[in-house]
Amino acid sequence: MEFKIANKAKMLTLILMGLGALCLIIGIISDLGSHHLTQRLLVNGLTNGFYFFALALGALFFLALQYATESGWYASVKRIIEAQAGFLPYGIGLLGLVLLIITLMDGAHIYIWMDPEVVKSDPIVAGKAFYLNKIFFWVRTIAYFGVYYWYFWGFKKRSLLEDKVGGTDLHFTNYKKAAVFLVFFAVFSSTSAWDWLMSVDVHWFSTLFGWYTFAGMWCSAMVVLVLTVLYLKKLGYLPKVNENHIHDIGKWVFATSFLWSYLFFSQYMLIWYANIPEEVTYYVTRTQDFRFVYFFMFIINFAFPMLILMSRDAKRHAGILSFVGLIILAGHWLDVWIMVSAGSMGTNAHIGFIEIGMAVLIAGFFIRILLTNLSKAPLTPVNHPFLDESIHHEI
Amino acid sequence: MHKEAAIREPLILGHKSYHDITEDVCRPIEDKAPKMWYILFGIAAIIGLYGVGCILYLLGTGVGVWGLNKTIGWAWDITNFVWWVGIGHAGTLISAVLLLFRQKWRMAINRSAEAMTIFAVFMAGLFPLIHMGRLWLGYWVLPLPNQFGSLWVNFNSPLLWDVFAISTYLSVSLVFWYIGLIPDFATIRDRAKKPVAKKMYSILSFGWSGRAKQWNRFELISLVLAGLATPLVFSVHSIVSFDFATSVIPGWHTTIFPPYFVAGAVFSGFAMVQTLMLVMRKAMGLEAYIHTKHVEYMNIVIMVTGSIVGTAYITELFVSWYSGVEYEAYAFINRASGPYWWAYWSMMTCNVLSPQLMWIKKLRTSLIFTFIISIVVNIGMWFERYVIIVTSLHRDYLPSSWSMHFPSHIDIGVYVGTIGLFFVFFLLFARFFPVLPLNEVKTILKSSGESYKNAPDAHHGDDKH
Numbered sequence: 001m002e003f004k005i006a007n008k009a010k011m012l013t014l015i016l017m018g019l020g021a022l023c024l025i026i027g028i029i030s031d032l033g034s035h036h037l038t039q040r041l042l043v044n045g046l047t048n049g050f051y052f053f054a055l056a057l058g059a060l061f062f063l064a065l066q067y068a069t070e071s072g073w074y075a076s077v078k079r080i081i082e083a084q085a086g087f088l089p090y091g092i093g094l095l096g097l098v099l100l101i102i103t104l105m106d107g108a109h110i111y112i113w114m115d116p117e118v119v120k121s122d123p124i125v126a127g128k129a130f131y132l133n134k135i136f137f138w139v140r141t142i143a144y145f146g147v148y149y150w151y152f153w154g155f156k157k158r159s160l161l162e163d164k165v166g167g168t169d170l171h172f173t174n175y176k177k178a179a180v181f182l183v184f185f186a187v188f189s190s191t192s193a194w195d196w197l198m199s200v201d202v203h204w205f206s207t208l209f210g211w212y213t214f215a216g217m218w219c220s221a222m223v224v225l226v227l228t229v230l231y232l233k234k235l236g237y238l239p240k241v242n243e244n245h246i247h248d249i250g251k252w253v254f255a256t257s258f259l260w261s262y263l264f265f266s267q268y269m270l271i272w273y274a275n276i277p278e279e280v281t282y283y284v285t286r287t288q289d290f291r292f293v294y295f296f297m298f299i300i301n302f303a304f305p306m307l308i309l310m311s312r313d314a315k316r317h318a319g320i321l322s323f324v325g326l327i328i329l330a331g332h333w334l335d336v337w338i339m340v341s342a343g344s345m346g347t348n349a350h351i352g353f354i355e356i357g358m359a360v361l362i363a364g365f366f367i368r369i370l371l372t373n374l375s376k377a378p379l380t381p382v383n384h385p386f387l388d389e390s391i392h393h394e395i
Numbered sequence: 396m397h398k399e400a401a402i403r404e405p406l407i408l409g410h411k412s413y414h415d416i417t418e419d420v421c422r423p424i425e426d427k428a429p430k431m432w433y434i435l436f437g438i439a440a441i442i443g444l445y446g447v448g449c450i451l452y453l454l455g456t457g458v459g460v461w462g463l464n465k466t467i468g469w470a471w472d473i474t475n476f477v478w479w480v481g482i483g484h485a486g487t488l489i490s491a492v493l494l495l496f497r498q499k500w501r502m503a504i505n506r507s508a509e510a511m512t513i514f515a516v517f518m519a520g521l522f523p524l525i526h527m528g529r530l531w532l533g534y535w536v537l538p539l540p541n542q543f544g545s546l547w548v549n550f551n552s553p554l555l556w557d558v559f560a561i562s563t564y565l566s567v568s569l570v571f572w573y574i575g576l577i578p579d580f581a582t583i584r585d586r587a588k589k590p591v592a593k594k595m596y597s598i599l600s601f602g603w604s605g606r607a608k609q610w611n612r613f614e615l616i617s618l619v620l621a622g623l624a625t626p627l628v629f630s631v632h633s634i635v636s637f638d639f640a641t642s643v644i645p646g647w648h649t650t651i652f653p654p655y656f657v658a659g660a661v662f663s664g665f666a667m668v669q670t671l672m673l674v675m676r677k678a679m680g681l682e683a684y685i686h687t688k689h690v691e692y693m694n695i696v697i698m699v700t701g702s703i704v705g706t707a708y709i710t711e712l713f714v715s716w717y718s719g720v721e722y723e724a725y726a727f728i729n730r731a732s733g734p735y736w737w738a739y740w741s742m743m744t745c746n747v748l749s750p751q752l753m754w755i756k757k758l759r760t761s762l763i764f765t766f767i768i769s770i771v772v773n774i775g776m777w778f779e780r781y782v783i784i785v786t787s788l789h790r791d792y793l794p795s796s797w798s799m800h801f802p803s804h805i806d807i808g809v810y811v812g813t814i815g816l817f818f819v820f821f822l823l824f825a826r827f828f829p830v831l832p833l834n835e836v837k838t839i840l841k842s843s844g845e846s847y848k849n850a851p852d853a854h855h856g857d858d859k860h
Contacts (some may be wrong), residue, residue, distance in 0.1 A: 072400060109778040127719045168402055185707055194717075205718040207651035207710050251495075262629060271643040274648050278720065385402050392398040395497075 003237055003374045009022055013368040020361025027353030035226050039109050041345055045098035046356045047337045050196055052366050053091030053221070054336075058221025059084035060152050061185055061216075062252075067155075067178035069225050072389035080228050082159055082222070083373035088152045090369055092145045094362070099141060099196070103134055104181045110344040115200045124203055132199055145194045145242065151181045159381065166383035189214045198335075200343035204282045206271070210348055212263040213339075217258035217302075220332040223325040225249055228370065230318045237379055243316045244374055244393045250315030257305035257328065264298060297338065301331040333359060398842075402694055408683040413837050415557070420585055420833040423679045428826055431678065437856065438516025439818035446812010449805050450525055458528045460805045466798035467788045472522050472805040473638075474780040475813065478663070479519035480561065480635055481656075481776060484628065486512025487568055490572055490575075491624035494617070499839045500692050503685045505674065506832045507824075508668045509572040514820040515564045518813040523557075525809070553637035560634040564627050571620045577603050579829040581637035627654075632660040639783065645726035646787035649714070655707035662700035662746070663776035665693050667771035675825060684831055687760050694759040698770060701750030704779075710746060726787060734799060735786045738778050745775020 031037045054220045063081045066074045074081070074176065107114030113125050113132040125132070154177060162170045190210025198209045206212075226249040232238050233246075286294045304327050314320045341349035411419075453460050454581040463470055491503040524533045536558045538548045548555050580600035587593040603609065612751070633653035640652040669690070676685040715723040728737045749771050753759040785800050841847050 070403075124719045128717060131717065171402070183702070186702065190706070190710060205714050207649045207707070207714045208654070209650075210710070211651070213652060258626075262633075263654065266633065267650045270637070270640050270648070270650050270652070274643050276643060276648070278718070386400045388399050389400050 003232070003371075003379050005028045005371045005375055006017055006235070009371055010176070010368075013364045013371070016364030016367065017361050018364075019366055020209045020357050020359070023357025024352050024361060025357070027355075027357050031354065032353075034364070035116035036345065038105075039345060040109050040349075040354055041358075042102055042105075042110055043099060043341045043349070044337075044355055046095075046102070046196070047340050048362045049091070049095035049098040050340075051333055051336045052087065052362055053095045054217035055221050055224050055366065056085050056091045057148060058217045059225065060088060060148065060155070061189075062216065062225070063155060064151070064178040064185070064220060066083075067174045068182055070175065070386075072386035073245060074382040074388035075395045076393075077225070077229055077245055077249070078159070079377055079379050080081070080232070080385065081225060082377070083172060083370055084224055084228065084343055085152055086373035087155070087366055088149060089371050090365075092149060095196075096141070096145065099135055103138070110340070111199055111202075113199060128202070132202065137195060140191065140195055144188050147184050147188065151177065151184075152388055154245040160377060162383050163378065163381055166241055168385055171385050185341070186353075189217075197339050200340055202281055204279065204343075206267055206279070208267045208284070212260070212267055215263050216254060216332045216335055219253065219260050220329055222249060222252040222256050223328050224370075226321055227325050228374075230322060232374075232379070234318070240380055240391050244395050245310070245390070246318070246321070247315045248393075249394060250309060250321055252327070253325065254315065256306055256310045257301060257309075260332075261298075261306075264302070275317050285346065286338060289348075290342055293334060293351070296298040297331050297334040300327050301335065304328065304331075396628065398838060399848065401586075403843070405848045406503065406688065406843040407682075407684055407836070407840055408845050410846040411683060411840065411844055416831075416833050416836055416840065417582060417586075419483055419681065419683070420579075420829050420831045421586055421727035423825075424583060424584070424827060424829065425588075429678075432822065432826060436819065436822045439815045439822060440624065441840060442815025443812055443819045444815075446809055446815055449680055449808035449812055450521075450531060453525060453805055453809070454528070454530055457491065458526065458805060462801050462803040462806050464470065464798055465801070466757060466783060466791050466796045467800040469788065470625050470781075470785050470800045471802050471810060472526050473783055473809050474777065476519050476522035477635055477780045477784075478773075478777050479515045479522075479813065480631065481660035481663045481664070482667045482773070483512045483564075483568075483664065484632060484657075485514035486491075487564070487624045487628050488509070488664065489668070490571060491621040493558050494621045495625060496565065498692075499843055500689050502832055502835050502839060503681075504672055504693070505835075506572075506575065506828075507671060507830050508664075509568060509575070510828070511667060511671060511821065512818050512823045513569050513572060514824075515559065515664075516568070516822070518563045518817050520561065520565070521813060523554075539586050550693065553634060553641050557638060560631045560760070562756035564631045567624050567627055571624055573618075574613070574616055575832055575835070576828065577601055578834045579832060581605065582833060583829060584687070587616060590746050597736075628661075629657055632656045633737070639787075642740075644787050645720075645722040646730070649711055651707050651710055652699065655704060658700045659746075659776060659779065662675070662697060662750075663773055665697050665700070666769040666772035666776070668771070669693055669765055671696070671821065673766045675830065679825070679830065685763070691756075691760050691766050693766055694753045694768075697768070698750045698753035698759070701746060701753075701772070705747035708743070717786065722792075726790070729790055730782055730786045733786065733790070735782065735789070740779040742775050742782050745771045749775070750800075 028037065028041070031040065034040075035101075059081050063078070063085060065071075066081075068079075102110055103110045103114060106116070107118075109115075111132075112118045113128065114134055119126050119129055130136075155174065158170050158174055193210040193213035197213060198205070226246065229241060229246060229249060233241060242286055268283060271283055274280075283381065304324055307329075308320060308324050337351075337355065384390075407416075428588050461470070461472065489501050489508045490505045493505075513809075523536075524530055527533060527535075535546065536548065536555070538550075538555075541547075577600055578595050581603035584593060584600050585594035587596055609805075633656065636652035636656035639647040640649060642648055672685055672693075673690070676682055712727050715727040718724075730736075749768055752764075752768070787799055789800060791797060
């Protein structure tokens, strides 16, 4: 079945983008003259660039995971995952642009290790210069973007081809490619989190940081997936998708929320317990300067999914899933925002028109791209070898 | 019944009927034990008794009979403890997590894996108890109201969290395992001819009658227990890792420890399952139920968890340099090039390199190769704990306290003894308990049995119970 973007949806995304832009402009005007303005804009650019890029990358990872594990149930929602992963080139563009501006501005007080003055005067930063320098940073960044895009392009091509030719050859190609992709992803998801996010707090280090960031990405991607499926169901699309599929995606939201909370706790507790100055400074900044938002973020990302999505019925209820999902999305956005802004702006950071405006603007853009991608391919694949399993899925 | 795609390989080979499954599982219990069983049991019992002797000697003499010294206060004891707890992880993962992921192949191995889990946790629990030196005061680790004055547990200590985590894990695993056994015990009871056996299995099966209502409750409780057990898979080894990671010892304090210990535990647990299953399927004639496909799936799990562990090693290594902390960097350089270099490189070879061979389909479907790798992995995982524990301790902050650890023959005796005891338990299990969940296996016969799967006529006449 072909999906057509309803006029209402078109209007809505335009309104979102318009409202976001308006908010952003008001924020900029009211902040004119403040010498933090550029930094603030870039902090938000990095936050949103990474966050929306991660929504697409999380979907790509999930798709690869389904191929590599030979899952069956997901076949009838596969195209939605692909449409979500289809934001990847735009995410790469957004994030790449922000990173480029930051690099051209010698770090813009966000990546202070890009500033030659800092490297000269700070022996710890100088000690990391072999890894943290502009050239190597861009070599890595381009490698991440390149590999991710290459695999996305291949999966998408083979998925559409499978509709035409059928057979199982493409399935086994996907199986192998997905396994190799997961190897790249396992390394890159950690190193890219160090490069883009951990290096904001350049003195600080945590071995778990990459996995923690990955868990947040995975969880947010699952939420977007379930919300998109619910939206399409509501419009009468996806007749083959029933509440069992929604229940399964709901379980992923629930499980990845727990995974994220588990990693949050592991990282936080170990650093708090050992109380070593080099390490604990990260959380001192966050729990003192960002006390309310930080714990609020943790509570909504942990308690909401745990308490509300625990029951079977909740995971099958569109209203509850959408409510919790939207909250989790906001929660993980806050997580990324605190990662970036606490490390760079410290006490000067706060949530105002600029933060909300830019997030809403890019969210509108993301939704528009997602809907456009959905309309470009049939919503249900026809020759997927597990399609029959998925259609008869019942749990 | 769930639909199953044509391209999925069958899980039960050959023309099995429901009755054949019952026969195949029950016959080894009802027949006389083969001579090989007595030989293996004898060997395991002798080794186990030697271990018990070493433990008794230790209790009579004191913990000083171990090779510990003032710098290295933890060595083989805690290494063995963590090693056994790790092995004890696969059972719950297979029965709970794979149940939630609807992996039907788990049914071939879950019963024995759970049994293995429980016996491994027994062995693990021994070490902290012996380490106290005064076994009879073991209950002091529990927060019991008492009148001994200031005797009270320290809730800030991860060692106490361990007590809670492991005892919870053991209880839930035991209940989960036993609940699954009840219907199978009832099947054996119904078939038993000798009065003593009939009486015993009748007690063990709690009066199971197989009514629909009982099955209904059985499935419900299985799901509830799986839900309870899943967080336990994570919590137990995370808390074991806290024993090290909450401290400020270089090489111990690193935030990646909890998930990486969990991955390592699953890695070693699956390796132990492989070791046991490959022998058992042959010895008990279960080749139709545990075949190459199952071995391949388990090898893939070993490969994935081994790669996670490898990624964590490299992350630690990188961050020890990146951190710019002199002590951190030294701890890792010393591991690789100091006096314990051989332990470090054994660990790297066994845990990081060897599972990568599983990328080759020919190797991961070869039973002999799998058997070798499964043992290599467990050697590697023992070395991992040894490297983490001993190399981090042996270079104290003060060079005057630097030291080396040499195991005494009691260290070795206790460790080898636990392996003997473990096999004593496992052989008894294989002799008297249904090693396959026969009633569960029957549920997948029609969807995943070779003769039923993709057959045009889905109804064979011979499927009587």
